[in-house]
Amino acid sequence: MYRWFVRRNVRAAFAALPRGEMSLIDAMAPDVHHTFPGRGALGGERTNREDVAAWLSRLYRVLPGLQFRVRAIAVDGRPWHTTVGVEWTSDAVLPDGTTYTNSGSHILTLRNGRIVAFHAYLNDVQAIDDALTRTAATGLPEAAAPAIISA
Numbered sequence: 001m002y003r004w005f006v007r008r009n010v011r012a013a014f015a016a017l018p019r020g021e022m023s024l025i026d027a028m029a030p031d032v033h034h035t036f037p038g039r040g041a042l043g044g045e046r047t048n049r050e051d052v053a054a055w056l057s058r059l060y061r062v063l064p065g066l067q068f069r070v071r072a073i074a075v076d077g078r079p080w081h082t083t084v085g086v087e088w089t090s091d092a093v094l095p096d097g098t099t100y101t102n103s104g105s106h107i108l109t110l111r112n113g114r115i116v117a118f119h120a121y122l123n124d125v126q127a128i129d130d131a132l133t134r135t136a137a138t139g140l141p142e143a144a145a146p147a148i149i150s151a
Contacts, residue, residue: 087103
């Protein structure tokens with residue numbers, strides 16, 4: 001029953017992100033550890049909930065309309081230490097009319113129901129970097145801004 005509950009909540013959180021809902025942030029520990037690959041505005045490492053919230057907000061500003069399709073969710077462990085794997089595909093129509101498409105996974109670590117680690121693994125890191133470059137060229141400078149990295 002616990003694993004079913006975790007899968008349901010994770011699926012709902014990924015579905016809520018494109019609507020601007022931040023239920024994922026509410027589930028994070030204050031000292032959550034988040035990583036995302038790439039050299040651009042979305043890459044790097046964050047170590048607190050506020051920086052992850054800023055990162056998620058940026059994600060949807062620089063990739064407007066980004067949609068996730070969750071393909072699989074695996075849950076292992078007990079409530080006091082749970083590992084969740086989320087396999088997904090994503091796409092967005094960029095401001096220049098081209099399409100960004102990628103796939104990958106997130107590995108989440110939960111302790112007592114709170115997300116303490118949230119790491120992204122992309123199948124094509126170059127695709128995200130190229131999408132940010134194309135978006136910046138349309139006049140959105142935030143797509144070329146320095147990454148949000150926790151101090």
